[in-house]
Amino acid sequence: MVVHSATLQINEAMQARRGRGEPVVHLGFGEAGLPVLPEVAEVLRQSADLNSYGPVTGDPHVRASAAGYLTRRGIATEAPQVLFAPGSKALLFALMTTLPGDVVLPTPSWVTYAAQAAMTGKEVVPVPIPAGCGGVPDPELLGPALTAARADGVAPGIVLLTLPDNPTGTTADAQTVKRVCEIAQEQGLVVVSDEIYRDLAEQPQAVTSPAALLDDHVVITGGLSKSLALGGWRIGFARTPATPWGDELMHQLVGVASEVWSCLATPMQAAARFVLDDPDVVTERVAASRRLHLAVSRAMYEVFVESGATCRPPSAAFYQYPDLEPLRDGFARHGAHTAAAAAALLLDRHGIGVLPGDAFGDEPEALRFRVATSLLYGEGQQRLDALTSDHPAHLPWIAPALDTVRHALRELA
Ligand SMILES: Cc1ncc(COP(=O)(O)O)c(C=O)c1O
Structure with missing residues (x-):
């Protein structure tokens, strides 16, 4: 049987949460999260x-x-x-x-x-x-x-x-x-x-x-x-x-x-x-997107590493793949022993949506997750402002998402 793609599934779960007015930090979907270039x-x-x-x-x-x-x-x-x-x-x-x-x-x-x-x-x-x-x-x-x-x-x-x-x-x-x-x-x-x-x-x-x-x-x-x-x-x-x-x-x-x-x-x-x-207009947009994706991805990487997680430093796109093994005791306190259970805990308790590594073929017991930061750039004008910002991770509509993850990981540590 072909099952519904894990990435599309979490996207729908997060949309439903949002629809109920519950806060979400959507780190589960690899969509680029930026507007169409007008040209x-x-x-x-x-x-x-x-x-x-x-x-x-x-x-x-x-x-x-x-x-x-x-x-x-x-x-x-x-x-x-x-x-x-x-x-x-x-x-x-x-x-x-x-x-x-x-x-x-x-x-x-x-x-x-x-x-x-x-x-x-x-x-x-x-x-x-x-x-x-x-x-x-x-x-x-x-x-x-x-x-x-x-x-x-x-x-x-x-x-x-x-x-x-x-x-x-x-x-x-x-x-x-x-x-x-x-x-x-x-x-x-x-x-x-x-x-x-x-x-x-x-x-x-x-x-x-x-x-x-x-x-x-x-x-x-x-x-x-x-x-x-x-x-x-x-x-x-x-x-x-x-x-x-x-x-x-x-x-x-x-x-x-x-x-x-x-x-x-x-x-x-x-x-x-x-x-x-x-054309130049495309090259410039891609360069601005690259800067934004990497700046926010690296800021999130820092949050994970500060919490004790290990992670390959990101150098492309908008993903990180942290290993939360050092936080295993914290997850275990809440009865979460697998990546899927840990991801469910992060979603239920903190509104944080990440994908468990087993969706990518990794071992289900390993506490590894794919984190995608590309849906944090806000809506409308916010996304354009993020594209031109020197410090996008400090923007008031992006920084709180990083703080939510920081607090959640501290609570587990
Ligand atoms: C590694 C990889 N290849 C391909 C795709 C899908 O690309 P497309 O939109 O061209 O089908 C994705 C999208 O998530 C991807 O992550």
């Missing part, structure tokens, strides 16, 4: 009359824009290597249905990968992430995990990387990505690199894409849901290699696309084209 909204308005089905791949102009976008980020790409879809989630699903073999997932990793693997009849080979970063399997553990999986009759064919990562808010360093790519190549695995957070890394140009290291058997997925906060517009794209293997994969993906979504909505293609050409 992008204007492009969409101007495109409302585009009502024909377009080519399944996306029209040649928007494919060329995505190719330019990737090329400017160090991944030389031509338009025919790009496929658009209503969200990168759809593309990840198409890849799961198309690529043979089971899936190696870093643990923890984004909730949807394992769910999609299950839906497409694939086994998951979980491999813990390294101590320093998430989004990749620990290269030291990857080889032995593959050997053990094969001995169990599992046939790994894909390794999925998230660069930068959700849930940890970190980016694997170049050396680690290189090592994982070498193992993938030696072992005949296709690398799928989910780079939807790339432009929200502290140093986007320092993010090493596997596509810069491997000429073949590597696919990038990306989109505008995070960097431009356009999740509801559903704009995603994938890049396949310029090789016979890549051409064949593109052919198969287009087959899936043609039978499932037909094409990315044509007005959205116009919006994507505008954004992916990297």
